[in-house]
Amino acid sequence: MSGGASQTLAEALGILPEWHDIAGRHHITAPETQRALLKAMGVAAAGEPGPAESLAELEARRAARRLPEEVVTTPGAELRLPLVAPTEWRLDLEDGGSESGRAEETIQITPPAGLHRLTAGEESCLIIAAPETAPGVAEVLGRTSGRRPHSGGAHGWGVTAALYGLRSPRNLGVGDYADLAVAAEQLAGLGAAFLGINPLHARGAACDGISPYTPSCRTALEPRHIAVDAVLGSRQSETAQALLRDNAARLAAAREGELVDYATCDGLGNDVLRALFADFERSAGPAVDAFAAWRRGPGQALEWFALFEAISLRHGADWRGWPEQLQRFGSPAALSFATANAREVRYHAWLQWLAQRQLSAAQGNAKNAGMGLGLYLDIAVGVRPGGADTWSAPSCFAEGVSLGAPPDAFNPAGQDWALAPFNPLGLHSAAYRPFIEMLRAAMAYAGIIRIDHILGLRRSFWVPEDGAPGGYVAYPLEPLLALIRLEARRAGCVVVGEDLGSVPPGLRDRLAEAGLLGCAVVQFEKQDQRFHPPEGYRAATLASFGTHDTPTLRGWWCGWDIDQRHAINGGDEAGHEAERQQRAAERAALARLLCDENLAPTGLDPDAPPPQADDALAEALHRLLARAGSALVAVQLDDALGSVAQQNLPGTVDEHPNWRRRYPLSVEELGSDPRLRALAALFAPRAATEPQEDQSQEMKSCP
Template sequence: MIVTPERVALPEAVRSSPAWGLMTQLYSVRSEQSWGIGDAADLAELGSWGARQGADFVLVNPMHAAEPVPTMEPSPYLPTTRRFLNPMYIRVEEVPEMGYLSSAEHQMIEWHGDDARRLNGLADLDRDSSWEAKQAALRIVFRQRRTQRRHRDFEEFCERAGQGLVDYATWCAIVVDRGLPWSDWPEALQDPRSPETAAERQRLADEVEFHSWLQWIVQRQFADAQRELTAAGMSVGVVHDLAVGVHPGGSDAWALADVLAGGVRVGAPPDDYNAAGQNWSQPPWRPDRLAEQAYAPYRDMLRTLLQLSGGLRVDHIIGLFRLWWIPLGKSATEGTYVRYDHEALVGILALEAHRAGAIVIGEDLGTVEDWVRDYLTERGLLGTSILWFERKDGSAPRAPETYRELCLASVTTHDLPPTAGYLQGEHITVRDELGLLPDSLEETMAEDERQREAVLSDLRSRGLIGEQATVEEQVNALYRYLTFSPARLLGVAVPDLVGDVRTINQPGTDEEYPNWRLPLANADREPLMLEDVMVSRRAKRLIRAVGSRR
């Protein structure tokens, strides 16, 4: 019997006054101390700076773990597991055991750090090289003897994480030893409960402990970041992101095979934007097996993320109601909807959020049954409103005053270019170069210009911009425009603070475009450091436009 609250309550500060915050792809926001990739310490630095500007939250991309060996999947939305975090985000220098290393060991770690910091100068992010350097350094720290106090803390962490951590760490250890995919392992090792797997766990005990230790460290660093942000004055703090599913070759697919439909992949049916439909390459939960296990894998996943944050964004929250199942070997057009017990899934989500004192934001964009949004609102879950998608009669922009109150409103999302790029047609140019436009370039640009001009015209009629407004002035005005909405939360994309124009992810592509590999950059497409953001006059002007909401 699982008893769930009727509603998820908003924090008092958000109930009494609308809040704004930052939205970022953390890996892309690097400081001078980063090892080629933005990390938990960078999150704390960015968030503390944001708190001083009046921000109440920082929404980050999914922190879920990727492969422990090259090649690491660049998309944070296709992880190996949704329960455990990516140790790539550890700041090595902030692991307490660093203080007990010998001079020679310190020197070795500094060499690894020097190599990794050189990656900050690359045009594209290099996760594999960053993780290679970081992993080598962390293995040195791991071998250092821990104090009794720290050792007890690690043991208690492992005990709380239970069998899930044992399975994840075992999978990582075998991957390091035997490689991927795990479907190529001996048949007995493909079963996490087999005697052979238990023997392999014993043989690789030190490696299993290392990957358990990495989880202890990375989760502690994210918990520290959350404490720092709330101490700095944020009413919410970190908002983590929950991906729709996992990689079919990942640790969850191995350890949770009894509750995942291994012969099926999740996707989307054909629509006006993609006549062939979509296949996201993710095995879905089996609703019958989830119920048989009292939703334990789902609850464990939610608890891990919620104990590290003040909120959770659920990507494609419609997946708690129904998912488009595609049998292996079939096209997306041959799939079918399979419904879930949404009262159980949403109720458990509400319960875990209530226990953690956290907010829940559902990404409910796209085709959604009307009653679903009503149901989510009744349960106290926030929706998502993106300015460019908010239209009446399918064309004219909706006035922000008519937006939902219980939502996170923003100008853009990670599947669109930053606002400066969108205003200049970056999304059209990229799709044309990749051959993804369904119509001619001229027709697409004309329609896009018509829709953008409808919004800009409303800005001019309200006196927010003049006839000759620059791109920066238009960006600031669009965010000021959103402050007229009743939305409880307003999200400011970090790329918009510095005039970045490049799309972080281009739907419909894989290697044709550097998806999830682009660092934060300025209007001239030159990489920027976090330190540049915090002294940017452009950023401060945009923050003034948003801060006027209070």
């Protein structure tokens, strides 16, 4: 009986009873998985009478409701909610205003855009009034939506890069916000409409991790990217300048290395910033007044994060290991700590103030230089279980599980990303505030945002820590999608959803209807060993050859990723050879598409293409990408500069230099680099429509 109650309860709370993997295989969610996922939601699910009581309470609560728990509507549309008895009602608007009245049979309201709360008697209902679509690319750029022959409907192209890998003669060995501003200006001069970078979420002062996709907090910015020489007073600070002089040799080595030297940046950067903060504390003037005003105003939303940082440096990066009295956000002990360590808390607030100002300046520089969209910022799919976000709102995150992915051909054991997922029950109870704040934190500084693994708007795969098999949990797609549209409209921001992997039926169409772009990645745009011509890509996509998690153009062509995985993980030679043969077949298929599109370089034999991609072949593949029918096209800086190795090799941590590869030229050289200038010409509005003079002659060599 307990098993039946658990199953019914699980399904009622959105735990899917069955699912299909990317290969189409059918799976049944195991009872132990249902119990583990219910427990992660904070729902009693073990033993008698836990699940039965929880189920009965849930059913009784739902049956007794007169109002729905939440309603999604459009601004200005009349909303009619039937009642079972006359009642007084009140609509509390997001802007602080309110409306009220008495209804006999039906509550009739016309809510403006925003997130509101309707109360009738003892019940309340969340009202989300959102525009039907997020802003489109043409709308944000102020361009018409006419399509160009051969180059599809693309309204702009841009570059994606790793901020940490940007090189300059003035940073601390890690790319910073000042480098970002220069890079954006340089690329804007080449005609790029955007510059995309990795997530800028705060990783945590006490955390020694380096992945930008395992953050502590998605509403705070990463302080390690603060340009210390751009901080007011840095040149006049004797202590800061002495630190830089005394570490000149170490800094020079860090700036010249092929891999990012995080130790130098973090250690020296922290020392310099603390010295500058000490000077700032002793000073007076407009900057000091501005910081104080910021803390009283918008900075109040980050005071809790500053407190978390201060506690973490005393007790460790994972709050679950702190003294028990400090584990509760807002507890008397936490407030007492804040009072006793006010200067340390103020320091971490100051870092956030600096980061916001410098990132805002980078976006301003990008737009002023003519970059139509400016920065393209990424939102990670989850946060560390012991980080700041879960400490501040524990009920909004599931406990004892991790986000992940089910088994597939590349990961037979499935994937565990060690990230805490949103708890849909707690998220609704909190009126989606953590989700909204996450969106606003990125949209404030960007013309485009990318939501990692946007499939999670409908369902996410949770992996229990107790060893039970993973399972899917449903999410409230329409409310979450409405909030994205609402915030995107407010910010004037284009939204891209990373929709790769096992996509639920109909989701891509629904996202497109809402004005969101999906992803069209050349490496994956194939069926039955044939690649789709990019001209046929869906208009509601951002097209690229790859992503930060996939091989580079040249790496894919030569099978670098296959060789690396087998070198690290071992495995039988037969399996290795089978993967290489598969890639050879894909290489031939892509070469055939180049021939079909009259883009193949001289001498290319699609039945026996070369094992390495030279410059001519890379140019042909970029010409192919330029024909995408997508709204936007992105070129990876790694591909533009001829890199073979990729930024991240999924499934590895220390076995491969993930998140540490630096670019071979400085940000000041981007605009004059001949490789980038040549690519800019390819992606210029008319480039894809004008064949090269000798193009027809070249095509004669294709069988």
